Amino acid sequence: MSAPAVHSLWTTTAADSIGTIPSPHIEYGQISPVLIVAGAAMVGVLFEAFVPRKARYYAQVILAVLGLAAAFAAVVALAADGYGSASKAHIAAEGAVAVDGPALFLQGTILLTAVVAIFTFAERRLDPAAGSHRVDSFAAQGAAMPGSDAEKAAVRAGFTTTEVFPLSLFAVAGMLVFPAANDLLTLFVALEVLSLPLYLLCALARRKRLISQEAAVKYFLLGAFSSAFLLFGVALLYGYSGSVTYARIAEVVDGTVQNVDPALAGTMGNDALLLIGAALVIMGLLFKVGAVPFHMWTPDVYQGAPTPVTGFMAAATKVAAFGALLRLLYVVLPGLTWDWRPVMWGVAIITMIGGAIVAITQTDIKRLLAYSSIAHAGFILAGVIAASPNGISSVLFYLAAYSFVTVGAFAVVTLVRDAGGEATHLSKWAGLGRRSPLVAAVFAVFLLAFAGIPLTSGFAGKFAVFKAAAAGGAVPLVIIGVISSAIAAFFYIRVIVLMFFSEPRPDGPTVAVPSPLTMVTIGVGVAVVLVFGIAPQYFLDLAGQAGTFAR
């Protein structure tokens, strides 16, 4: 439904017959990826209710993978149908979602990332078996208090929380809508749909449950806080333009729509509302991407959450949120480019520098990767600021390259274990290269990709965003980006030095042998590093073709 239609729906008098309401026209085929994933999630809920406990794990994993694969197939089919190209891209579902190049590209990325992340969710060989039951990284029973008798009983009984699969599917459904959302309300709903399951997932670690629950609470509180800002921003923008659809707001900003809605005569066209509203909505999205100063939740949550969830969050959420940010800035606010660019410059600079500098003194591998992800958010912001088609495609490429590597890196973290579960303190990683050269080498490859060493995906991605930013006139930003890359290289390479050039500790961790599931996840990460690093042109072209938003 278009905004004026919504408006008239609410303001029509009771005299109008209910029968005259036109039924909304929904292009089910074009939004099928979202429908498939959401449907699979609901079937998963039913599985929880009806499938016997023993069979649930297999049923859920198969359902989740099939659902994601089918959704990906739908995305590919849509792209093959030409919806990615500028000529056929359009706004579907009564103006609620866009079906265009960036949306399809990011949805495809999110779905594939989700598949490899689900593999790590399903990993059951790492934690020692409880009795005869193999267990995964998630709490035996989420509702049982940590350390309580109920928990012990649940562990003894070999319970596992198979709800994580439908929960993650719901989150994926929200993520699919997020970058495609074409009105502010859909944006907000998608944000909540993707966030709420993540809050739950964060709390479900099998080991170190207290820190996991603390992370979930912090994430929820701060997420709710930022949602409030975003929602307030939505209200202000509505007050400014009389509409929540992107196209309509953009037209009001441009001045092509002049007629003032009588009900909003006092506020419409007031630039203060526009600017404050836009800033608040942007802030809500910057929170999700983890940009400084809205990043403070990131290290705590990344550290506390079960590591598979951390990988999933770090990769897929970031892709979805940057997609939404891109669409907002390029579709809604192009008329305000000269207002938001300087502010985003500032945010990008402190994000790059802040993430890189604070990472130097981190001693926990998950927190280190968290700060690394903050710095990377800054690099991506540099591409966003380019405000050009090249900027869009460079960001798309960067996100695709970055997400798989991130999931792979966190998957490696799940392998390094001692008696207390994952050994995440950096001192325990000393000399890992002597004990497990293969795992250490793979992790070194990921770190080199994060550092942006040539012939890795990280270099191709950074080169693309910095090139776009420089072409967009942001040369100082690029210089600062390169400097912070240099700072960041220090702590990445320090880990490599630690792994390969330090004596192993006698009480050091062991490396668990994973099932083929995790191996696939790590393998995909390595393959992406190498393919995107050595032969990036095909993917750059793909991102380039997908670089136009539908309006």
Next chain:
Amino acid sequence: MDNLIALLIAAPLLGAAVLLCGGRALDRVGPLVGTVLSGASFVIGAVLFADMLGKGAGDRTMTQHLFAWVPVAGFKADVGFQLDQLSMTFVLLISGVGTLIHIYSIGYMAHDERRRRFFGYLNLFVAAMLLLVLASNYLLLYMGWEGVGLASYLLIGFWQHKPSAATAAKKAFLVNRVGDMGLSIAIMLMFTTFGTFSFGGVFGAAHGATEGKLTAISLMLLLAACGKSAQVPLQSWLGDAMEGPTPVSALIHAATMVTAGVYLITRSADLFNGAPTAQLAVVVVGGVTLLFGAIVGCAKDDIKKSLAGSTMSQIGYMILAAGLGPIGYVFAIMHLVTHGFFKAGLFLGAGSVMHGMNDEVDMRKYGGLRKYMPVTFVTFGLGYLAIIGFPGLSGFFSKDKIVEAAFAKGGTEGWILGAVTLLGAAITAYYMTRMMLMTFFGEERWRNTATASPDAPDVEPAAEERGRHAEPHPHESPSVMTIPMIVLAIGSVGAGAFFGVGDRFLRWLEPVTGHSEGNSPVSAGVVTAATLVLLVVGAGIAYLQYGRRPVPARAPRGSLLTRAARRDLLQDDFNHVVLVRGGEHLTRSLVYVDHTVVDGVVNGTAASFGGLSGRLRKLQNGYARSYALSMFGGTAVIVAATLLMRAV
């Protein structure tokens, strides 16, 4: 016929490849293969020469384009060859003398286990040297230039088990680096000035270039020539290069490679002609080296090092002649060719003497050898007469022309140069006579030398050393060694007259180098007479010192100049004090700067980032309320900034 040019290089190059890659299977036939392929090159050269003689003087230049080497836009270099009279002269000299020395080496190196490799290197040298003189552009010339440098390095250090040989090879290589740097800079300057490297392009455009540019290029070329031809100030490596086997000294460090500098200057005549300052530098270098080498040659007791000094001095003559411009180019090359004959002959003679004397090189331990080595004595004697300029022999014609040309330069400069060349001729007569007398005449000082080494009586000599100090039994070398010496002796005797009478060589080379007669203030007859008088004086003094009186078996202390000359006129000491010490000081100060300033900045930066990181980290205190405050503050700033942007 033009397409044969590449074969000139291909034959020895094939030999080098086969011999160096072939492995032990070729150990026995190796020397023969190397010699035959070098000879093949000479035969092809002779065929081309005959073809060239059949053409008119104007169209004797042959070219061959093989392929485009560097086909970059705006930066083009071809692998192409240019065979004109100048190149032809060198081709015959290199392949001819080269083949003779290959033959000689069959005998000289007969007992060396690594002789296959030796012949491989020799072939490599011949190929590289031919490439140097046949290249049709400077970039390809540079490749040959580096190739001969490599071969020289490998052959000087051929007996690498001797530390002195390894050091000498390294020294030659390093000193040549300096000169090679000059050549590469010259080529870069050419490219920026003319946009091409080809001889045709550069020389065609040379008239249009400013004198400053030409001077810069020419001085860099001179630096290159100094390195390769052992001219002051880059002369220090040649004496040590005598550590190589004697055939190497004869071929590379006397007859051919060290004359590459003369070739370079003569080839670049069009550039030097436009740069009088550079030409002045060339004659100064030539004149100084001429005397420098001659003085060193007088003081050395080592027969090869004395000859090395002589080589330096003779090349000084050539460089000086080349620096005179069109009045001297032809004579520089003519002296180069005659010198190639007699100096190669002298070195082979020295090698033959060493062969018969247990590899002894100290002339004070020779004496009276003429009875034991008649062929060596006669061939060496003819070489001796040729080099001092005995009337009718090679050196007489070529050196006399250079002296005349020096006077013909005119003005004060002409007088000085003429005097220097005359003085050089006298000193040449002195040290060559001294060498002749000490080696072949006088008492047989090698008898009763079987005592332990007088230099280091306490040290047990190595087996080789013991052999060396046993009393030698001088004997004539086998005919495989004496025949090349005889052939070279014939060249030493006849080449000068063949070239000089009727200006045959002048007419042959003139189309390439150009020629002009200067107006000498003294007549040719006077010059010749003065040369002969000084020859007699120099030889006479040597006879009084070394012919009339017995030669002491251990060198007397000698005057200050003698002692300095024995130490190569302190060239190594100079290099050590100025370059080595200076370099060490520079390095130390750089290391100091690196440790304190650079490392200080780096470590300081790292420390400051670390400190900043530690402080920023404290903001991350774990309280959700602080995080919320940070978000709120951030939002407030962003909102304010956005509004401020609009207000501005």
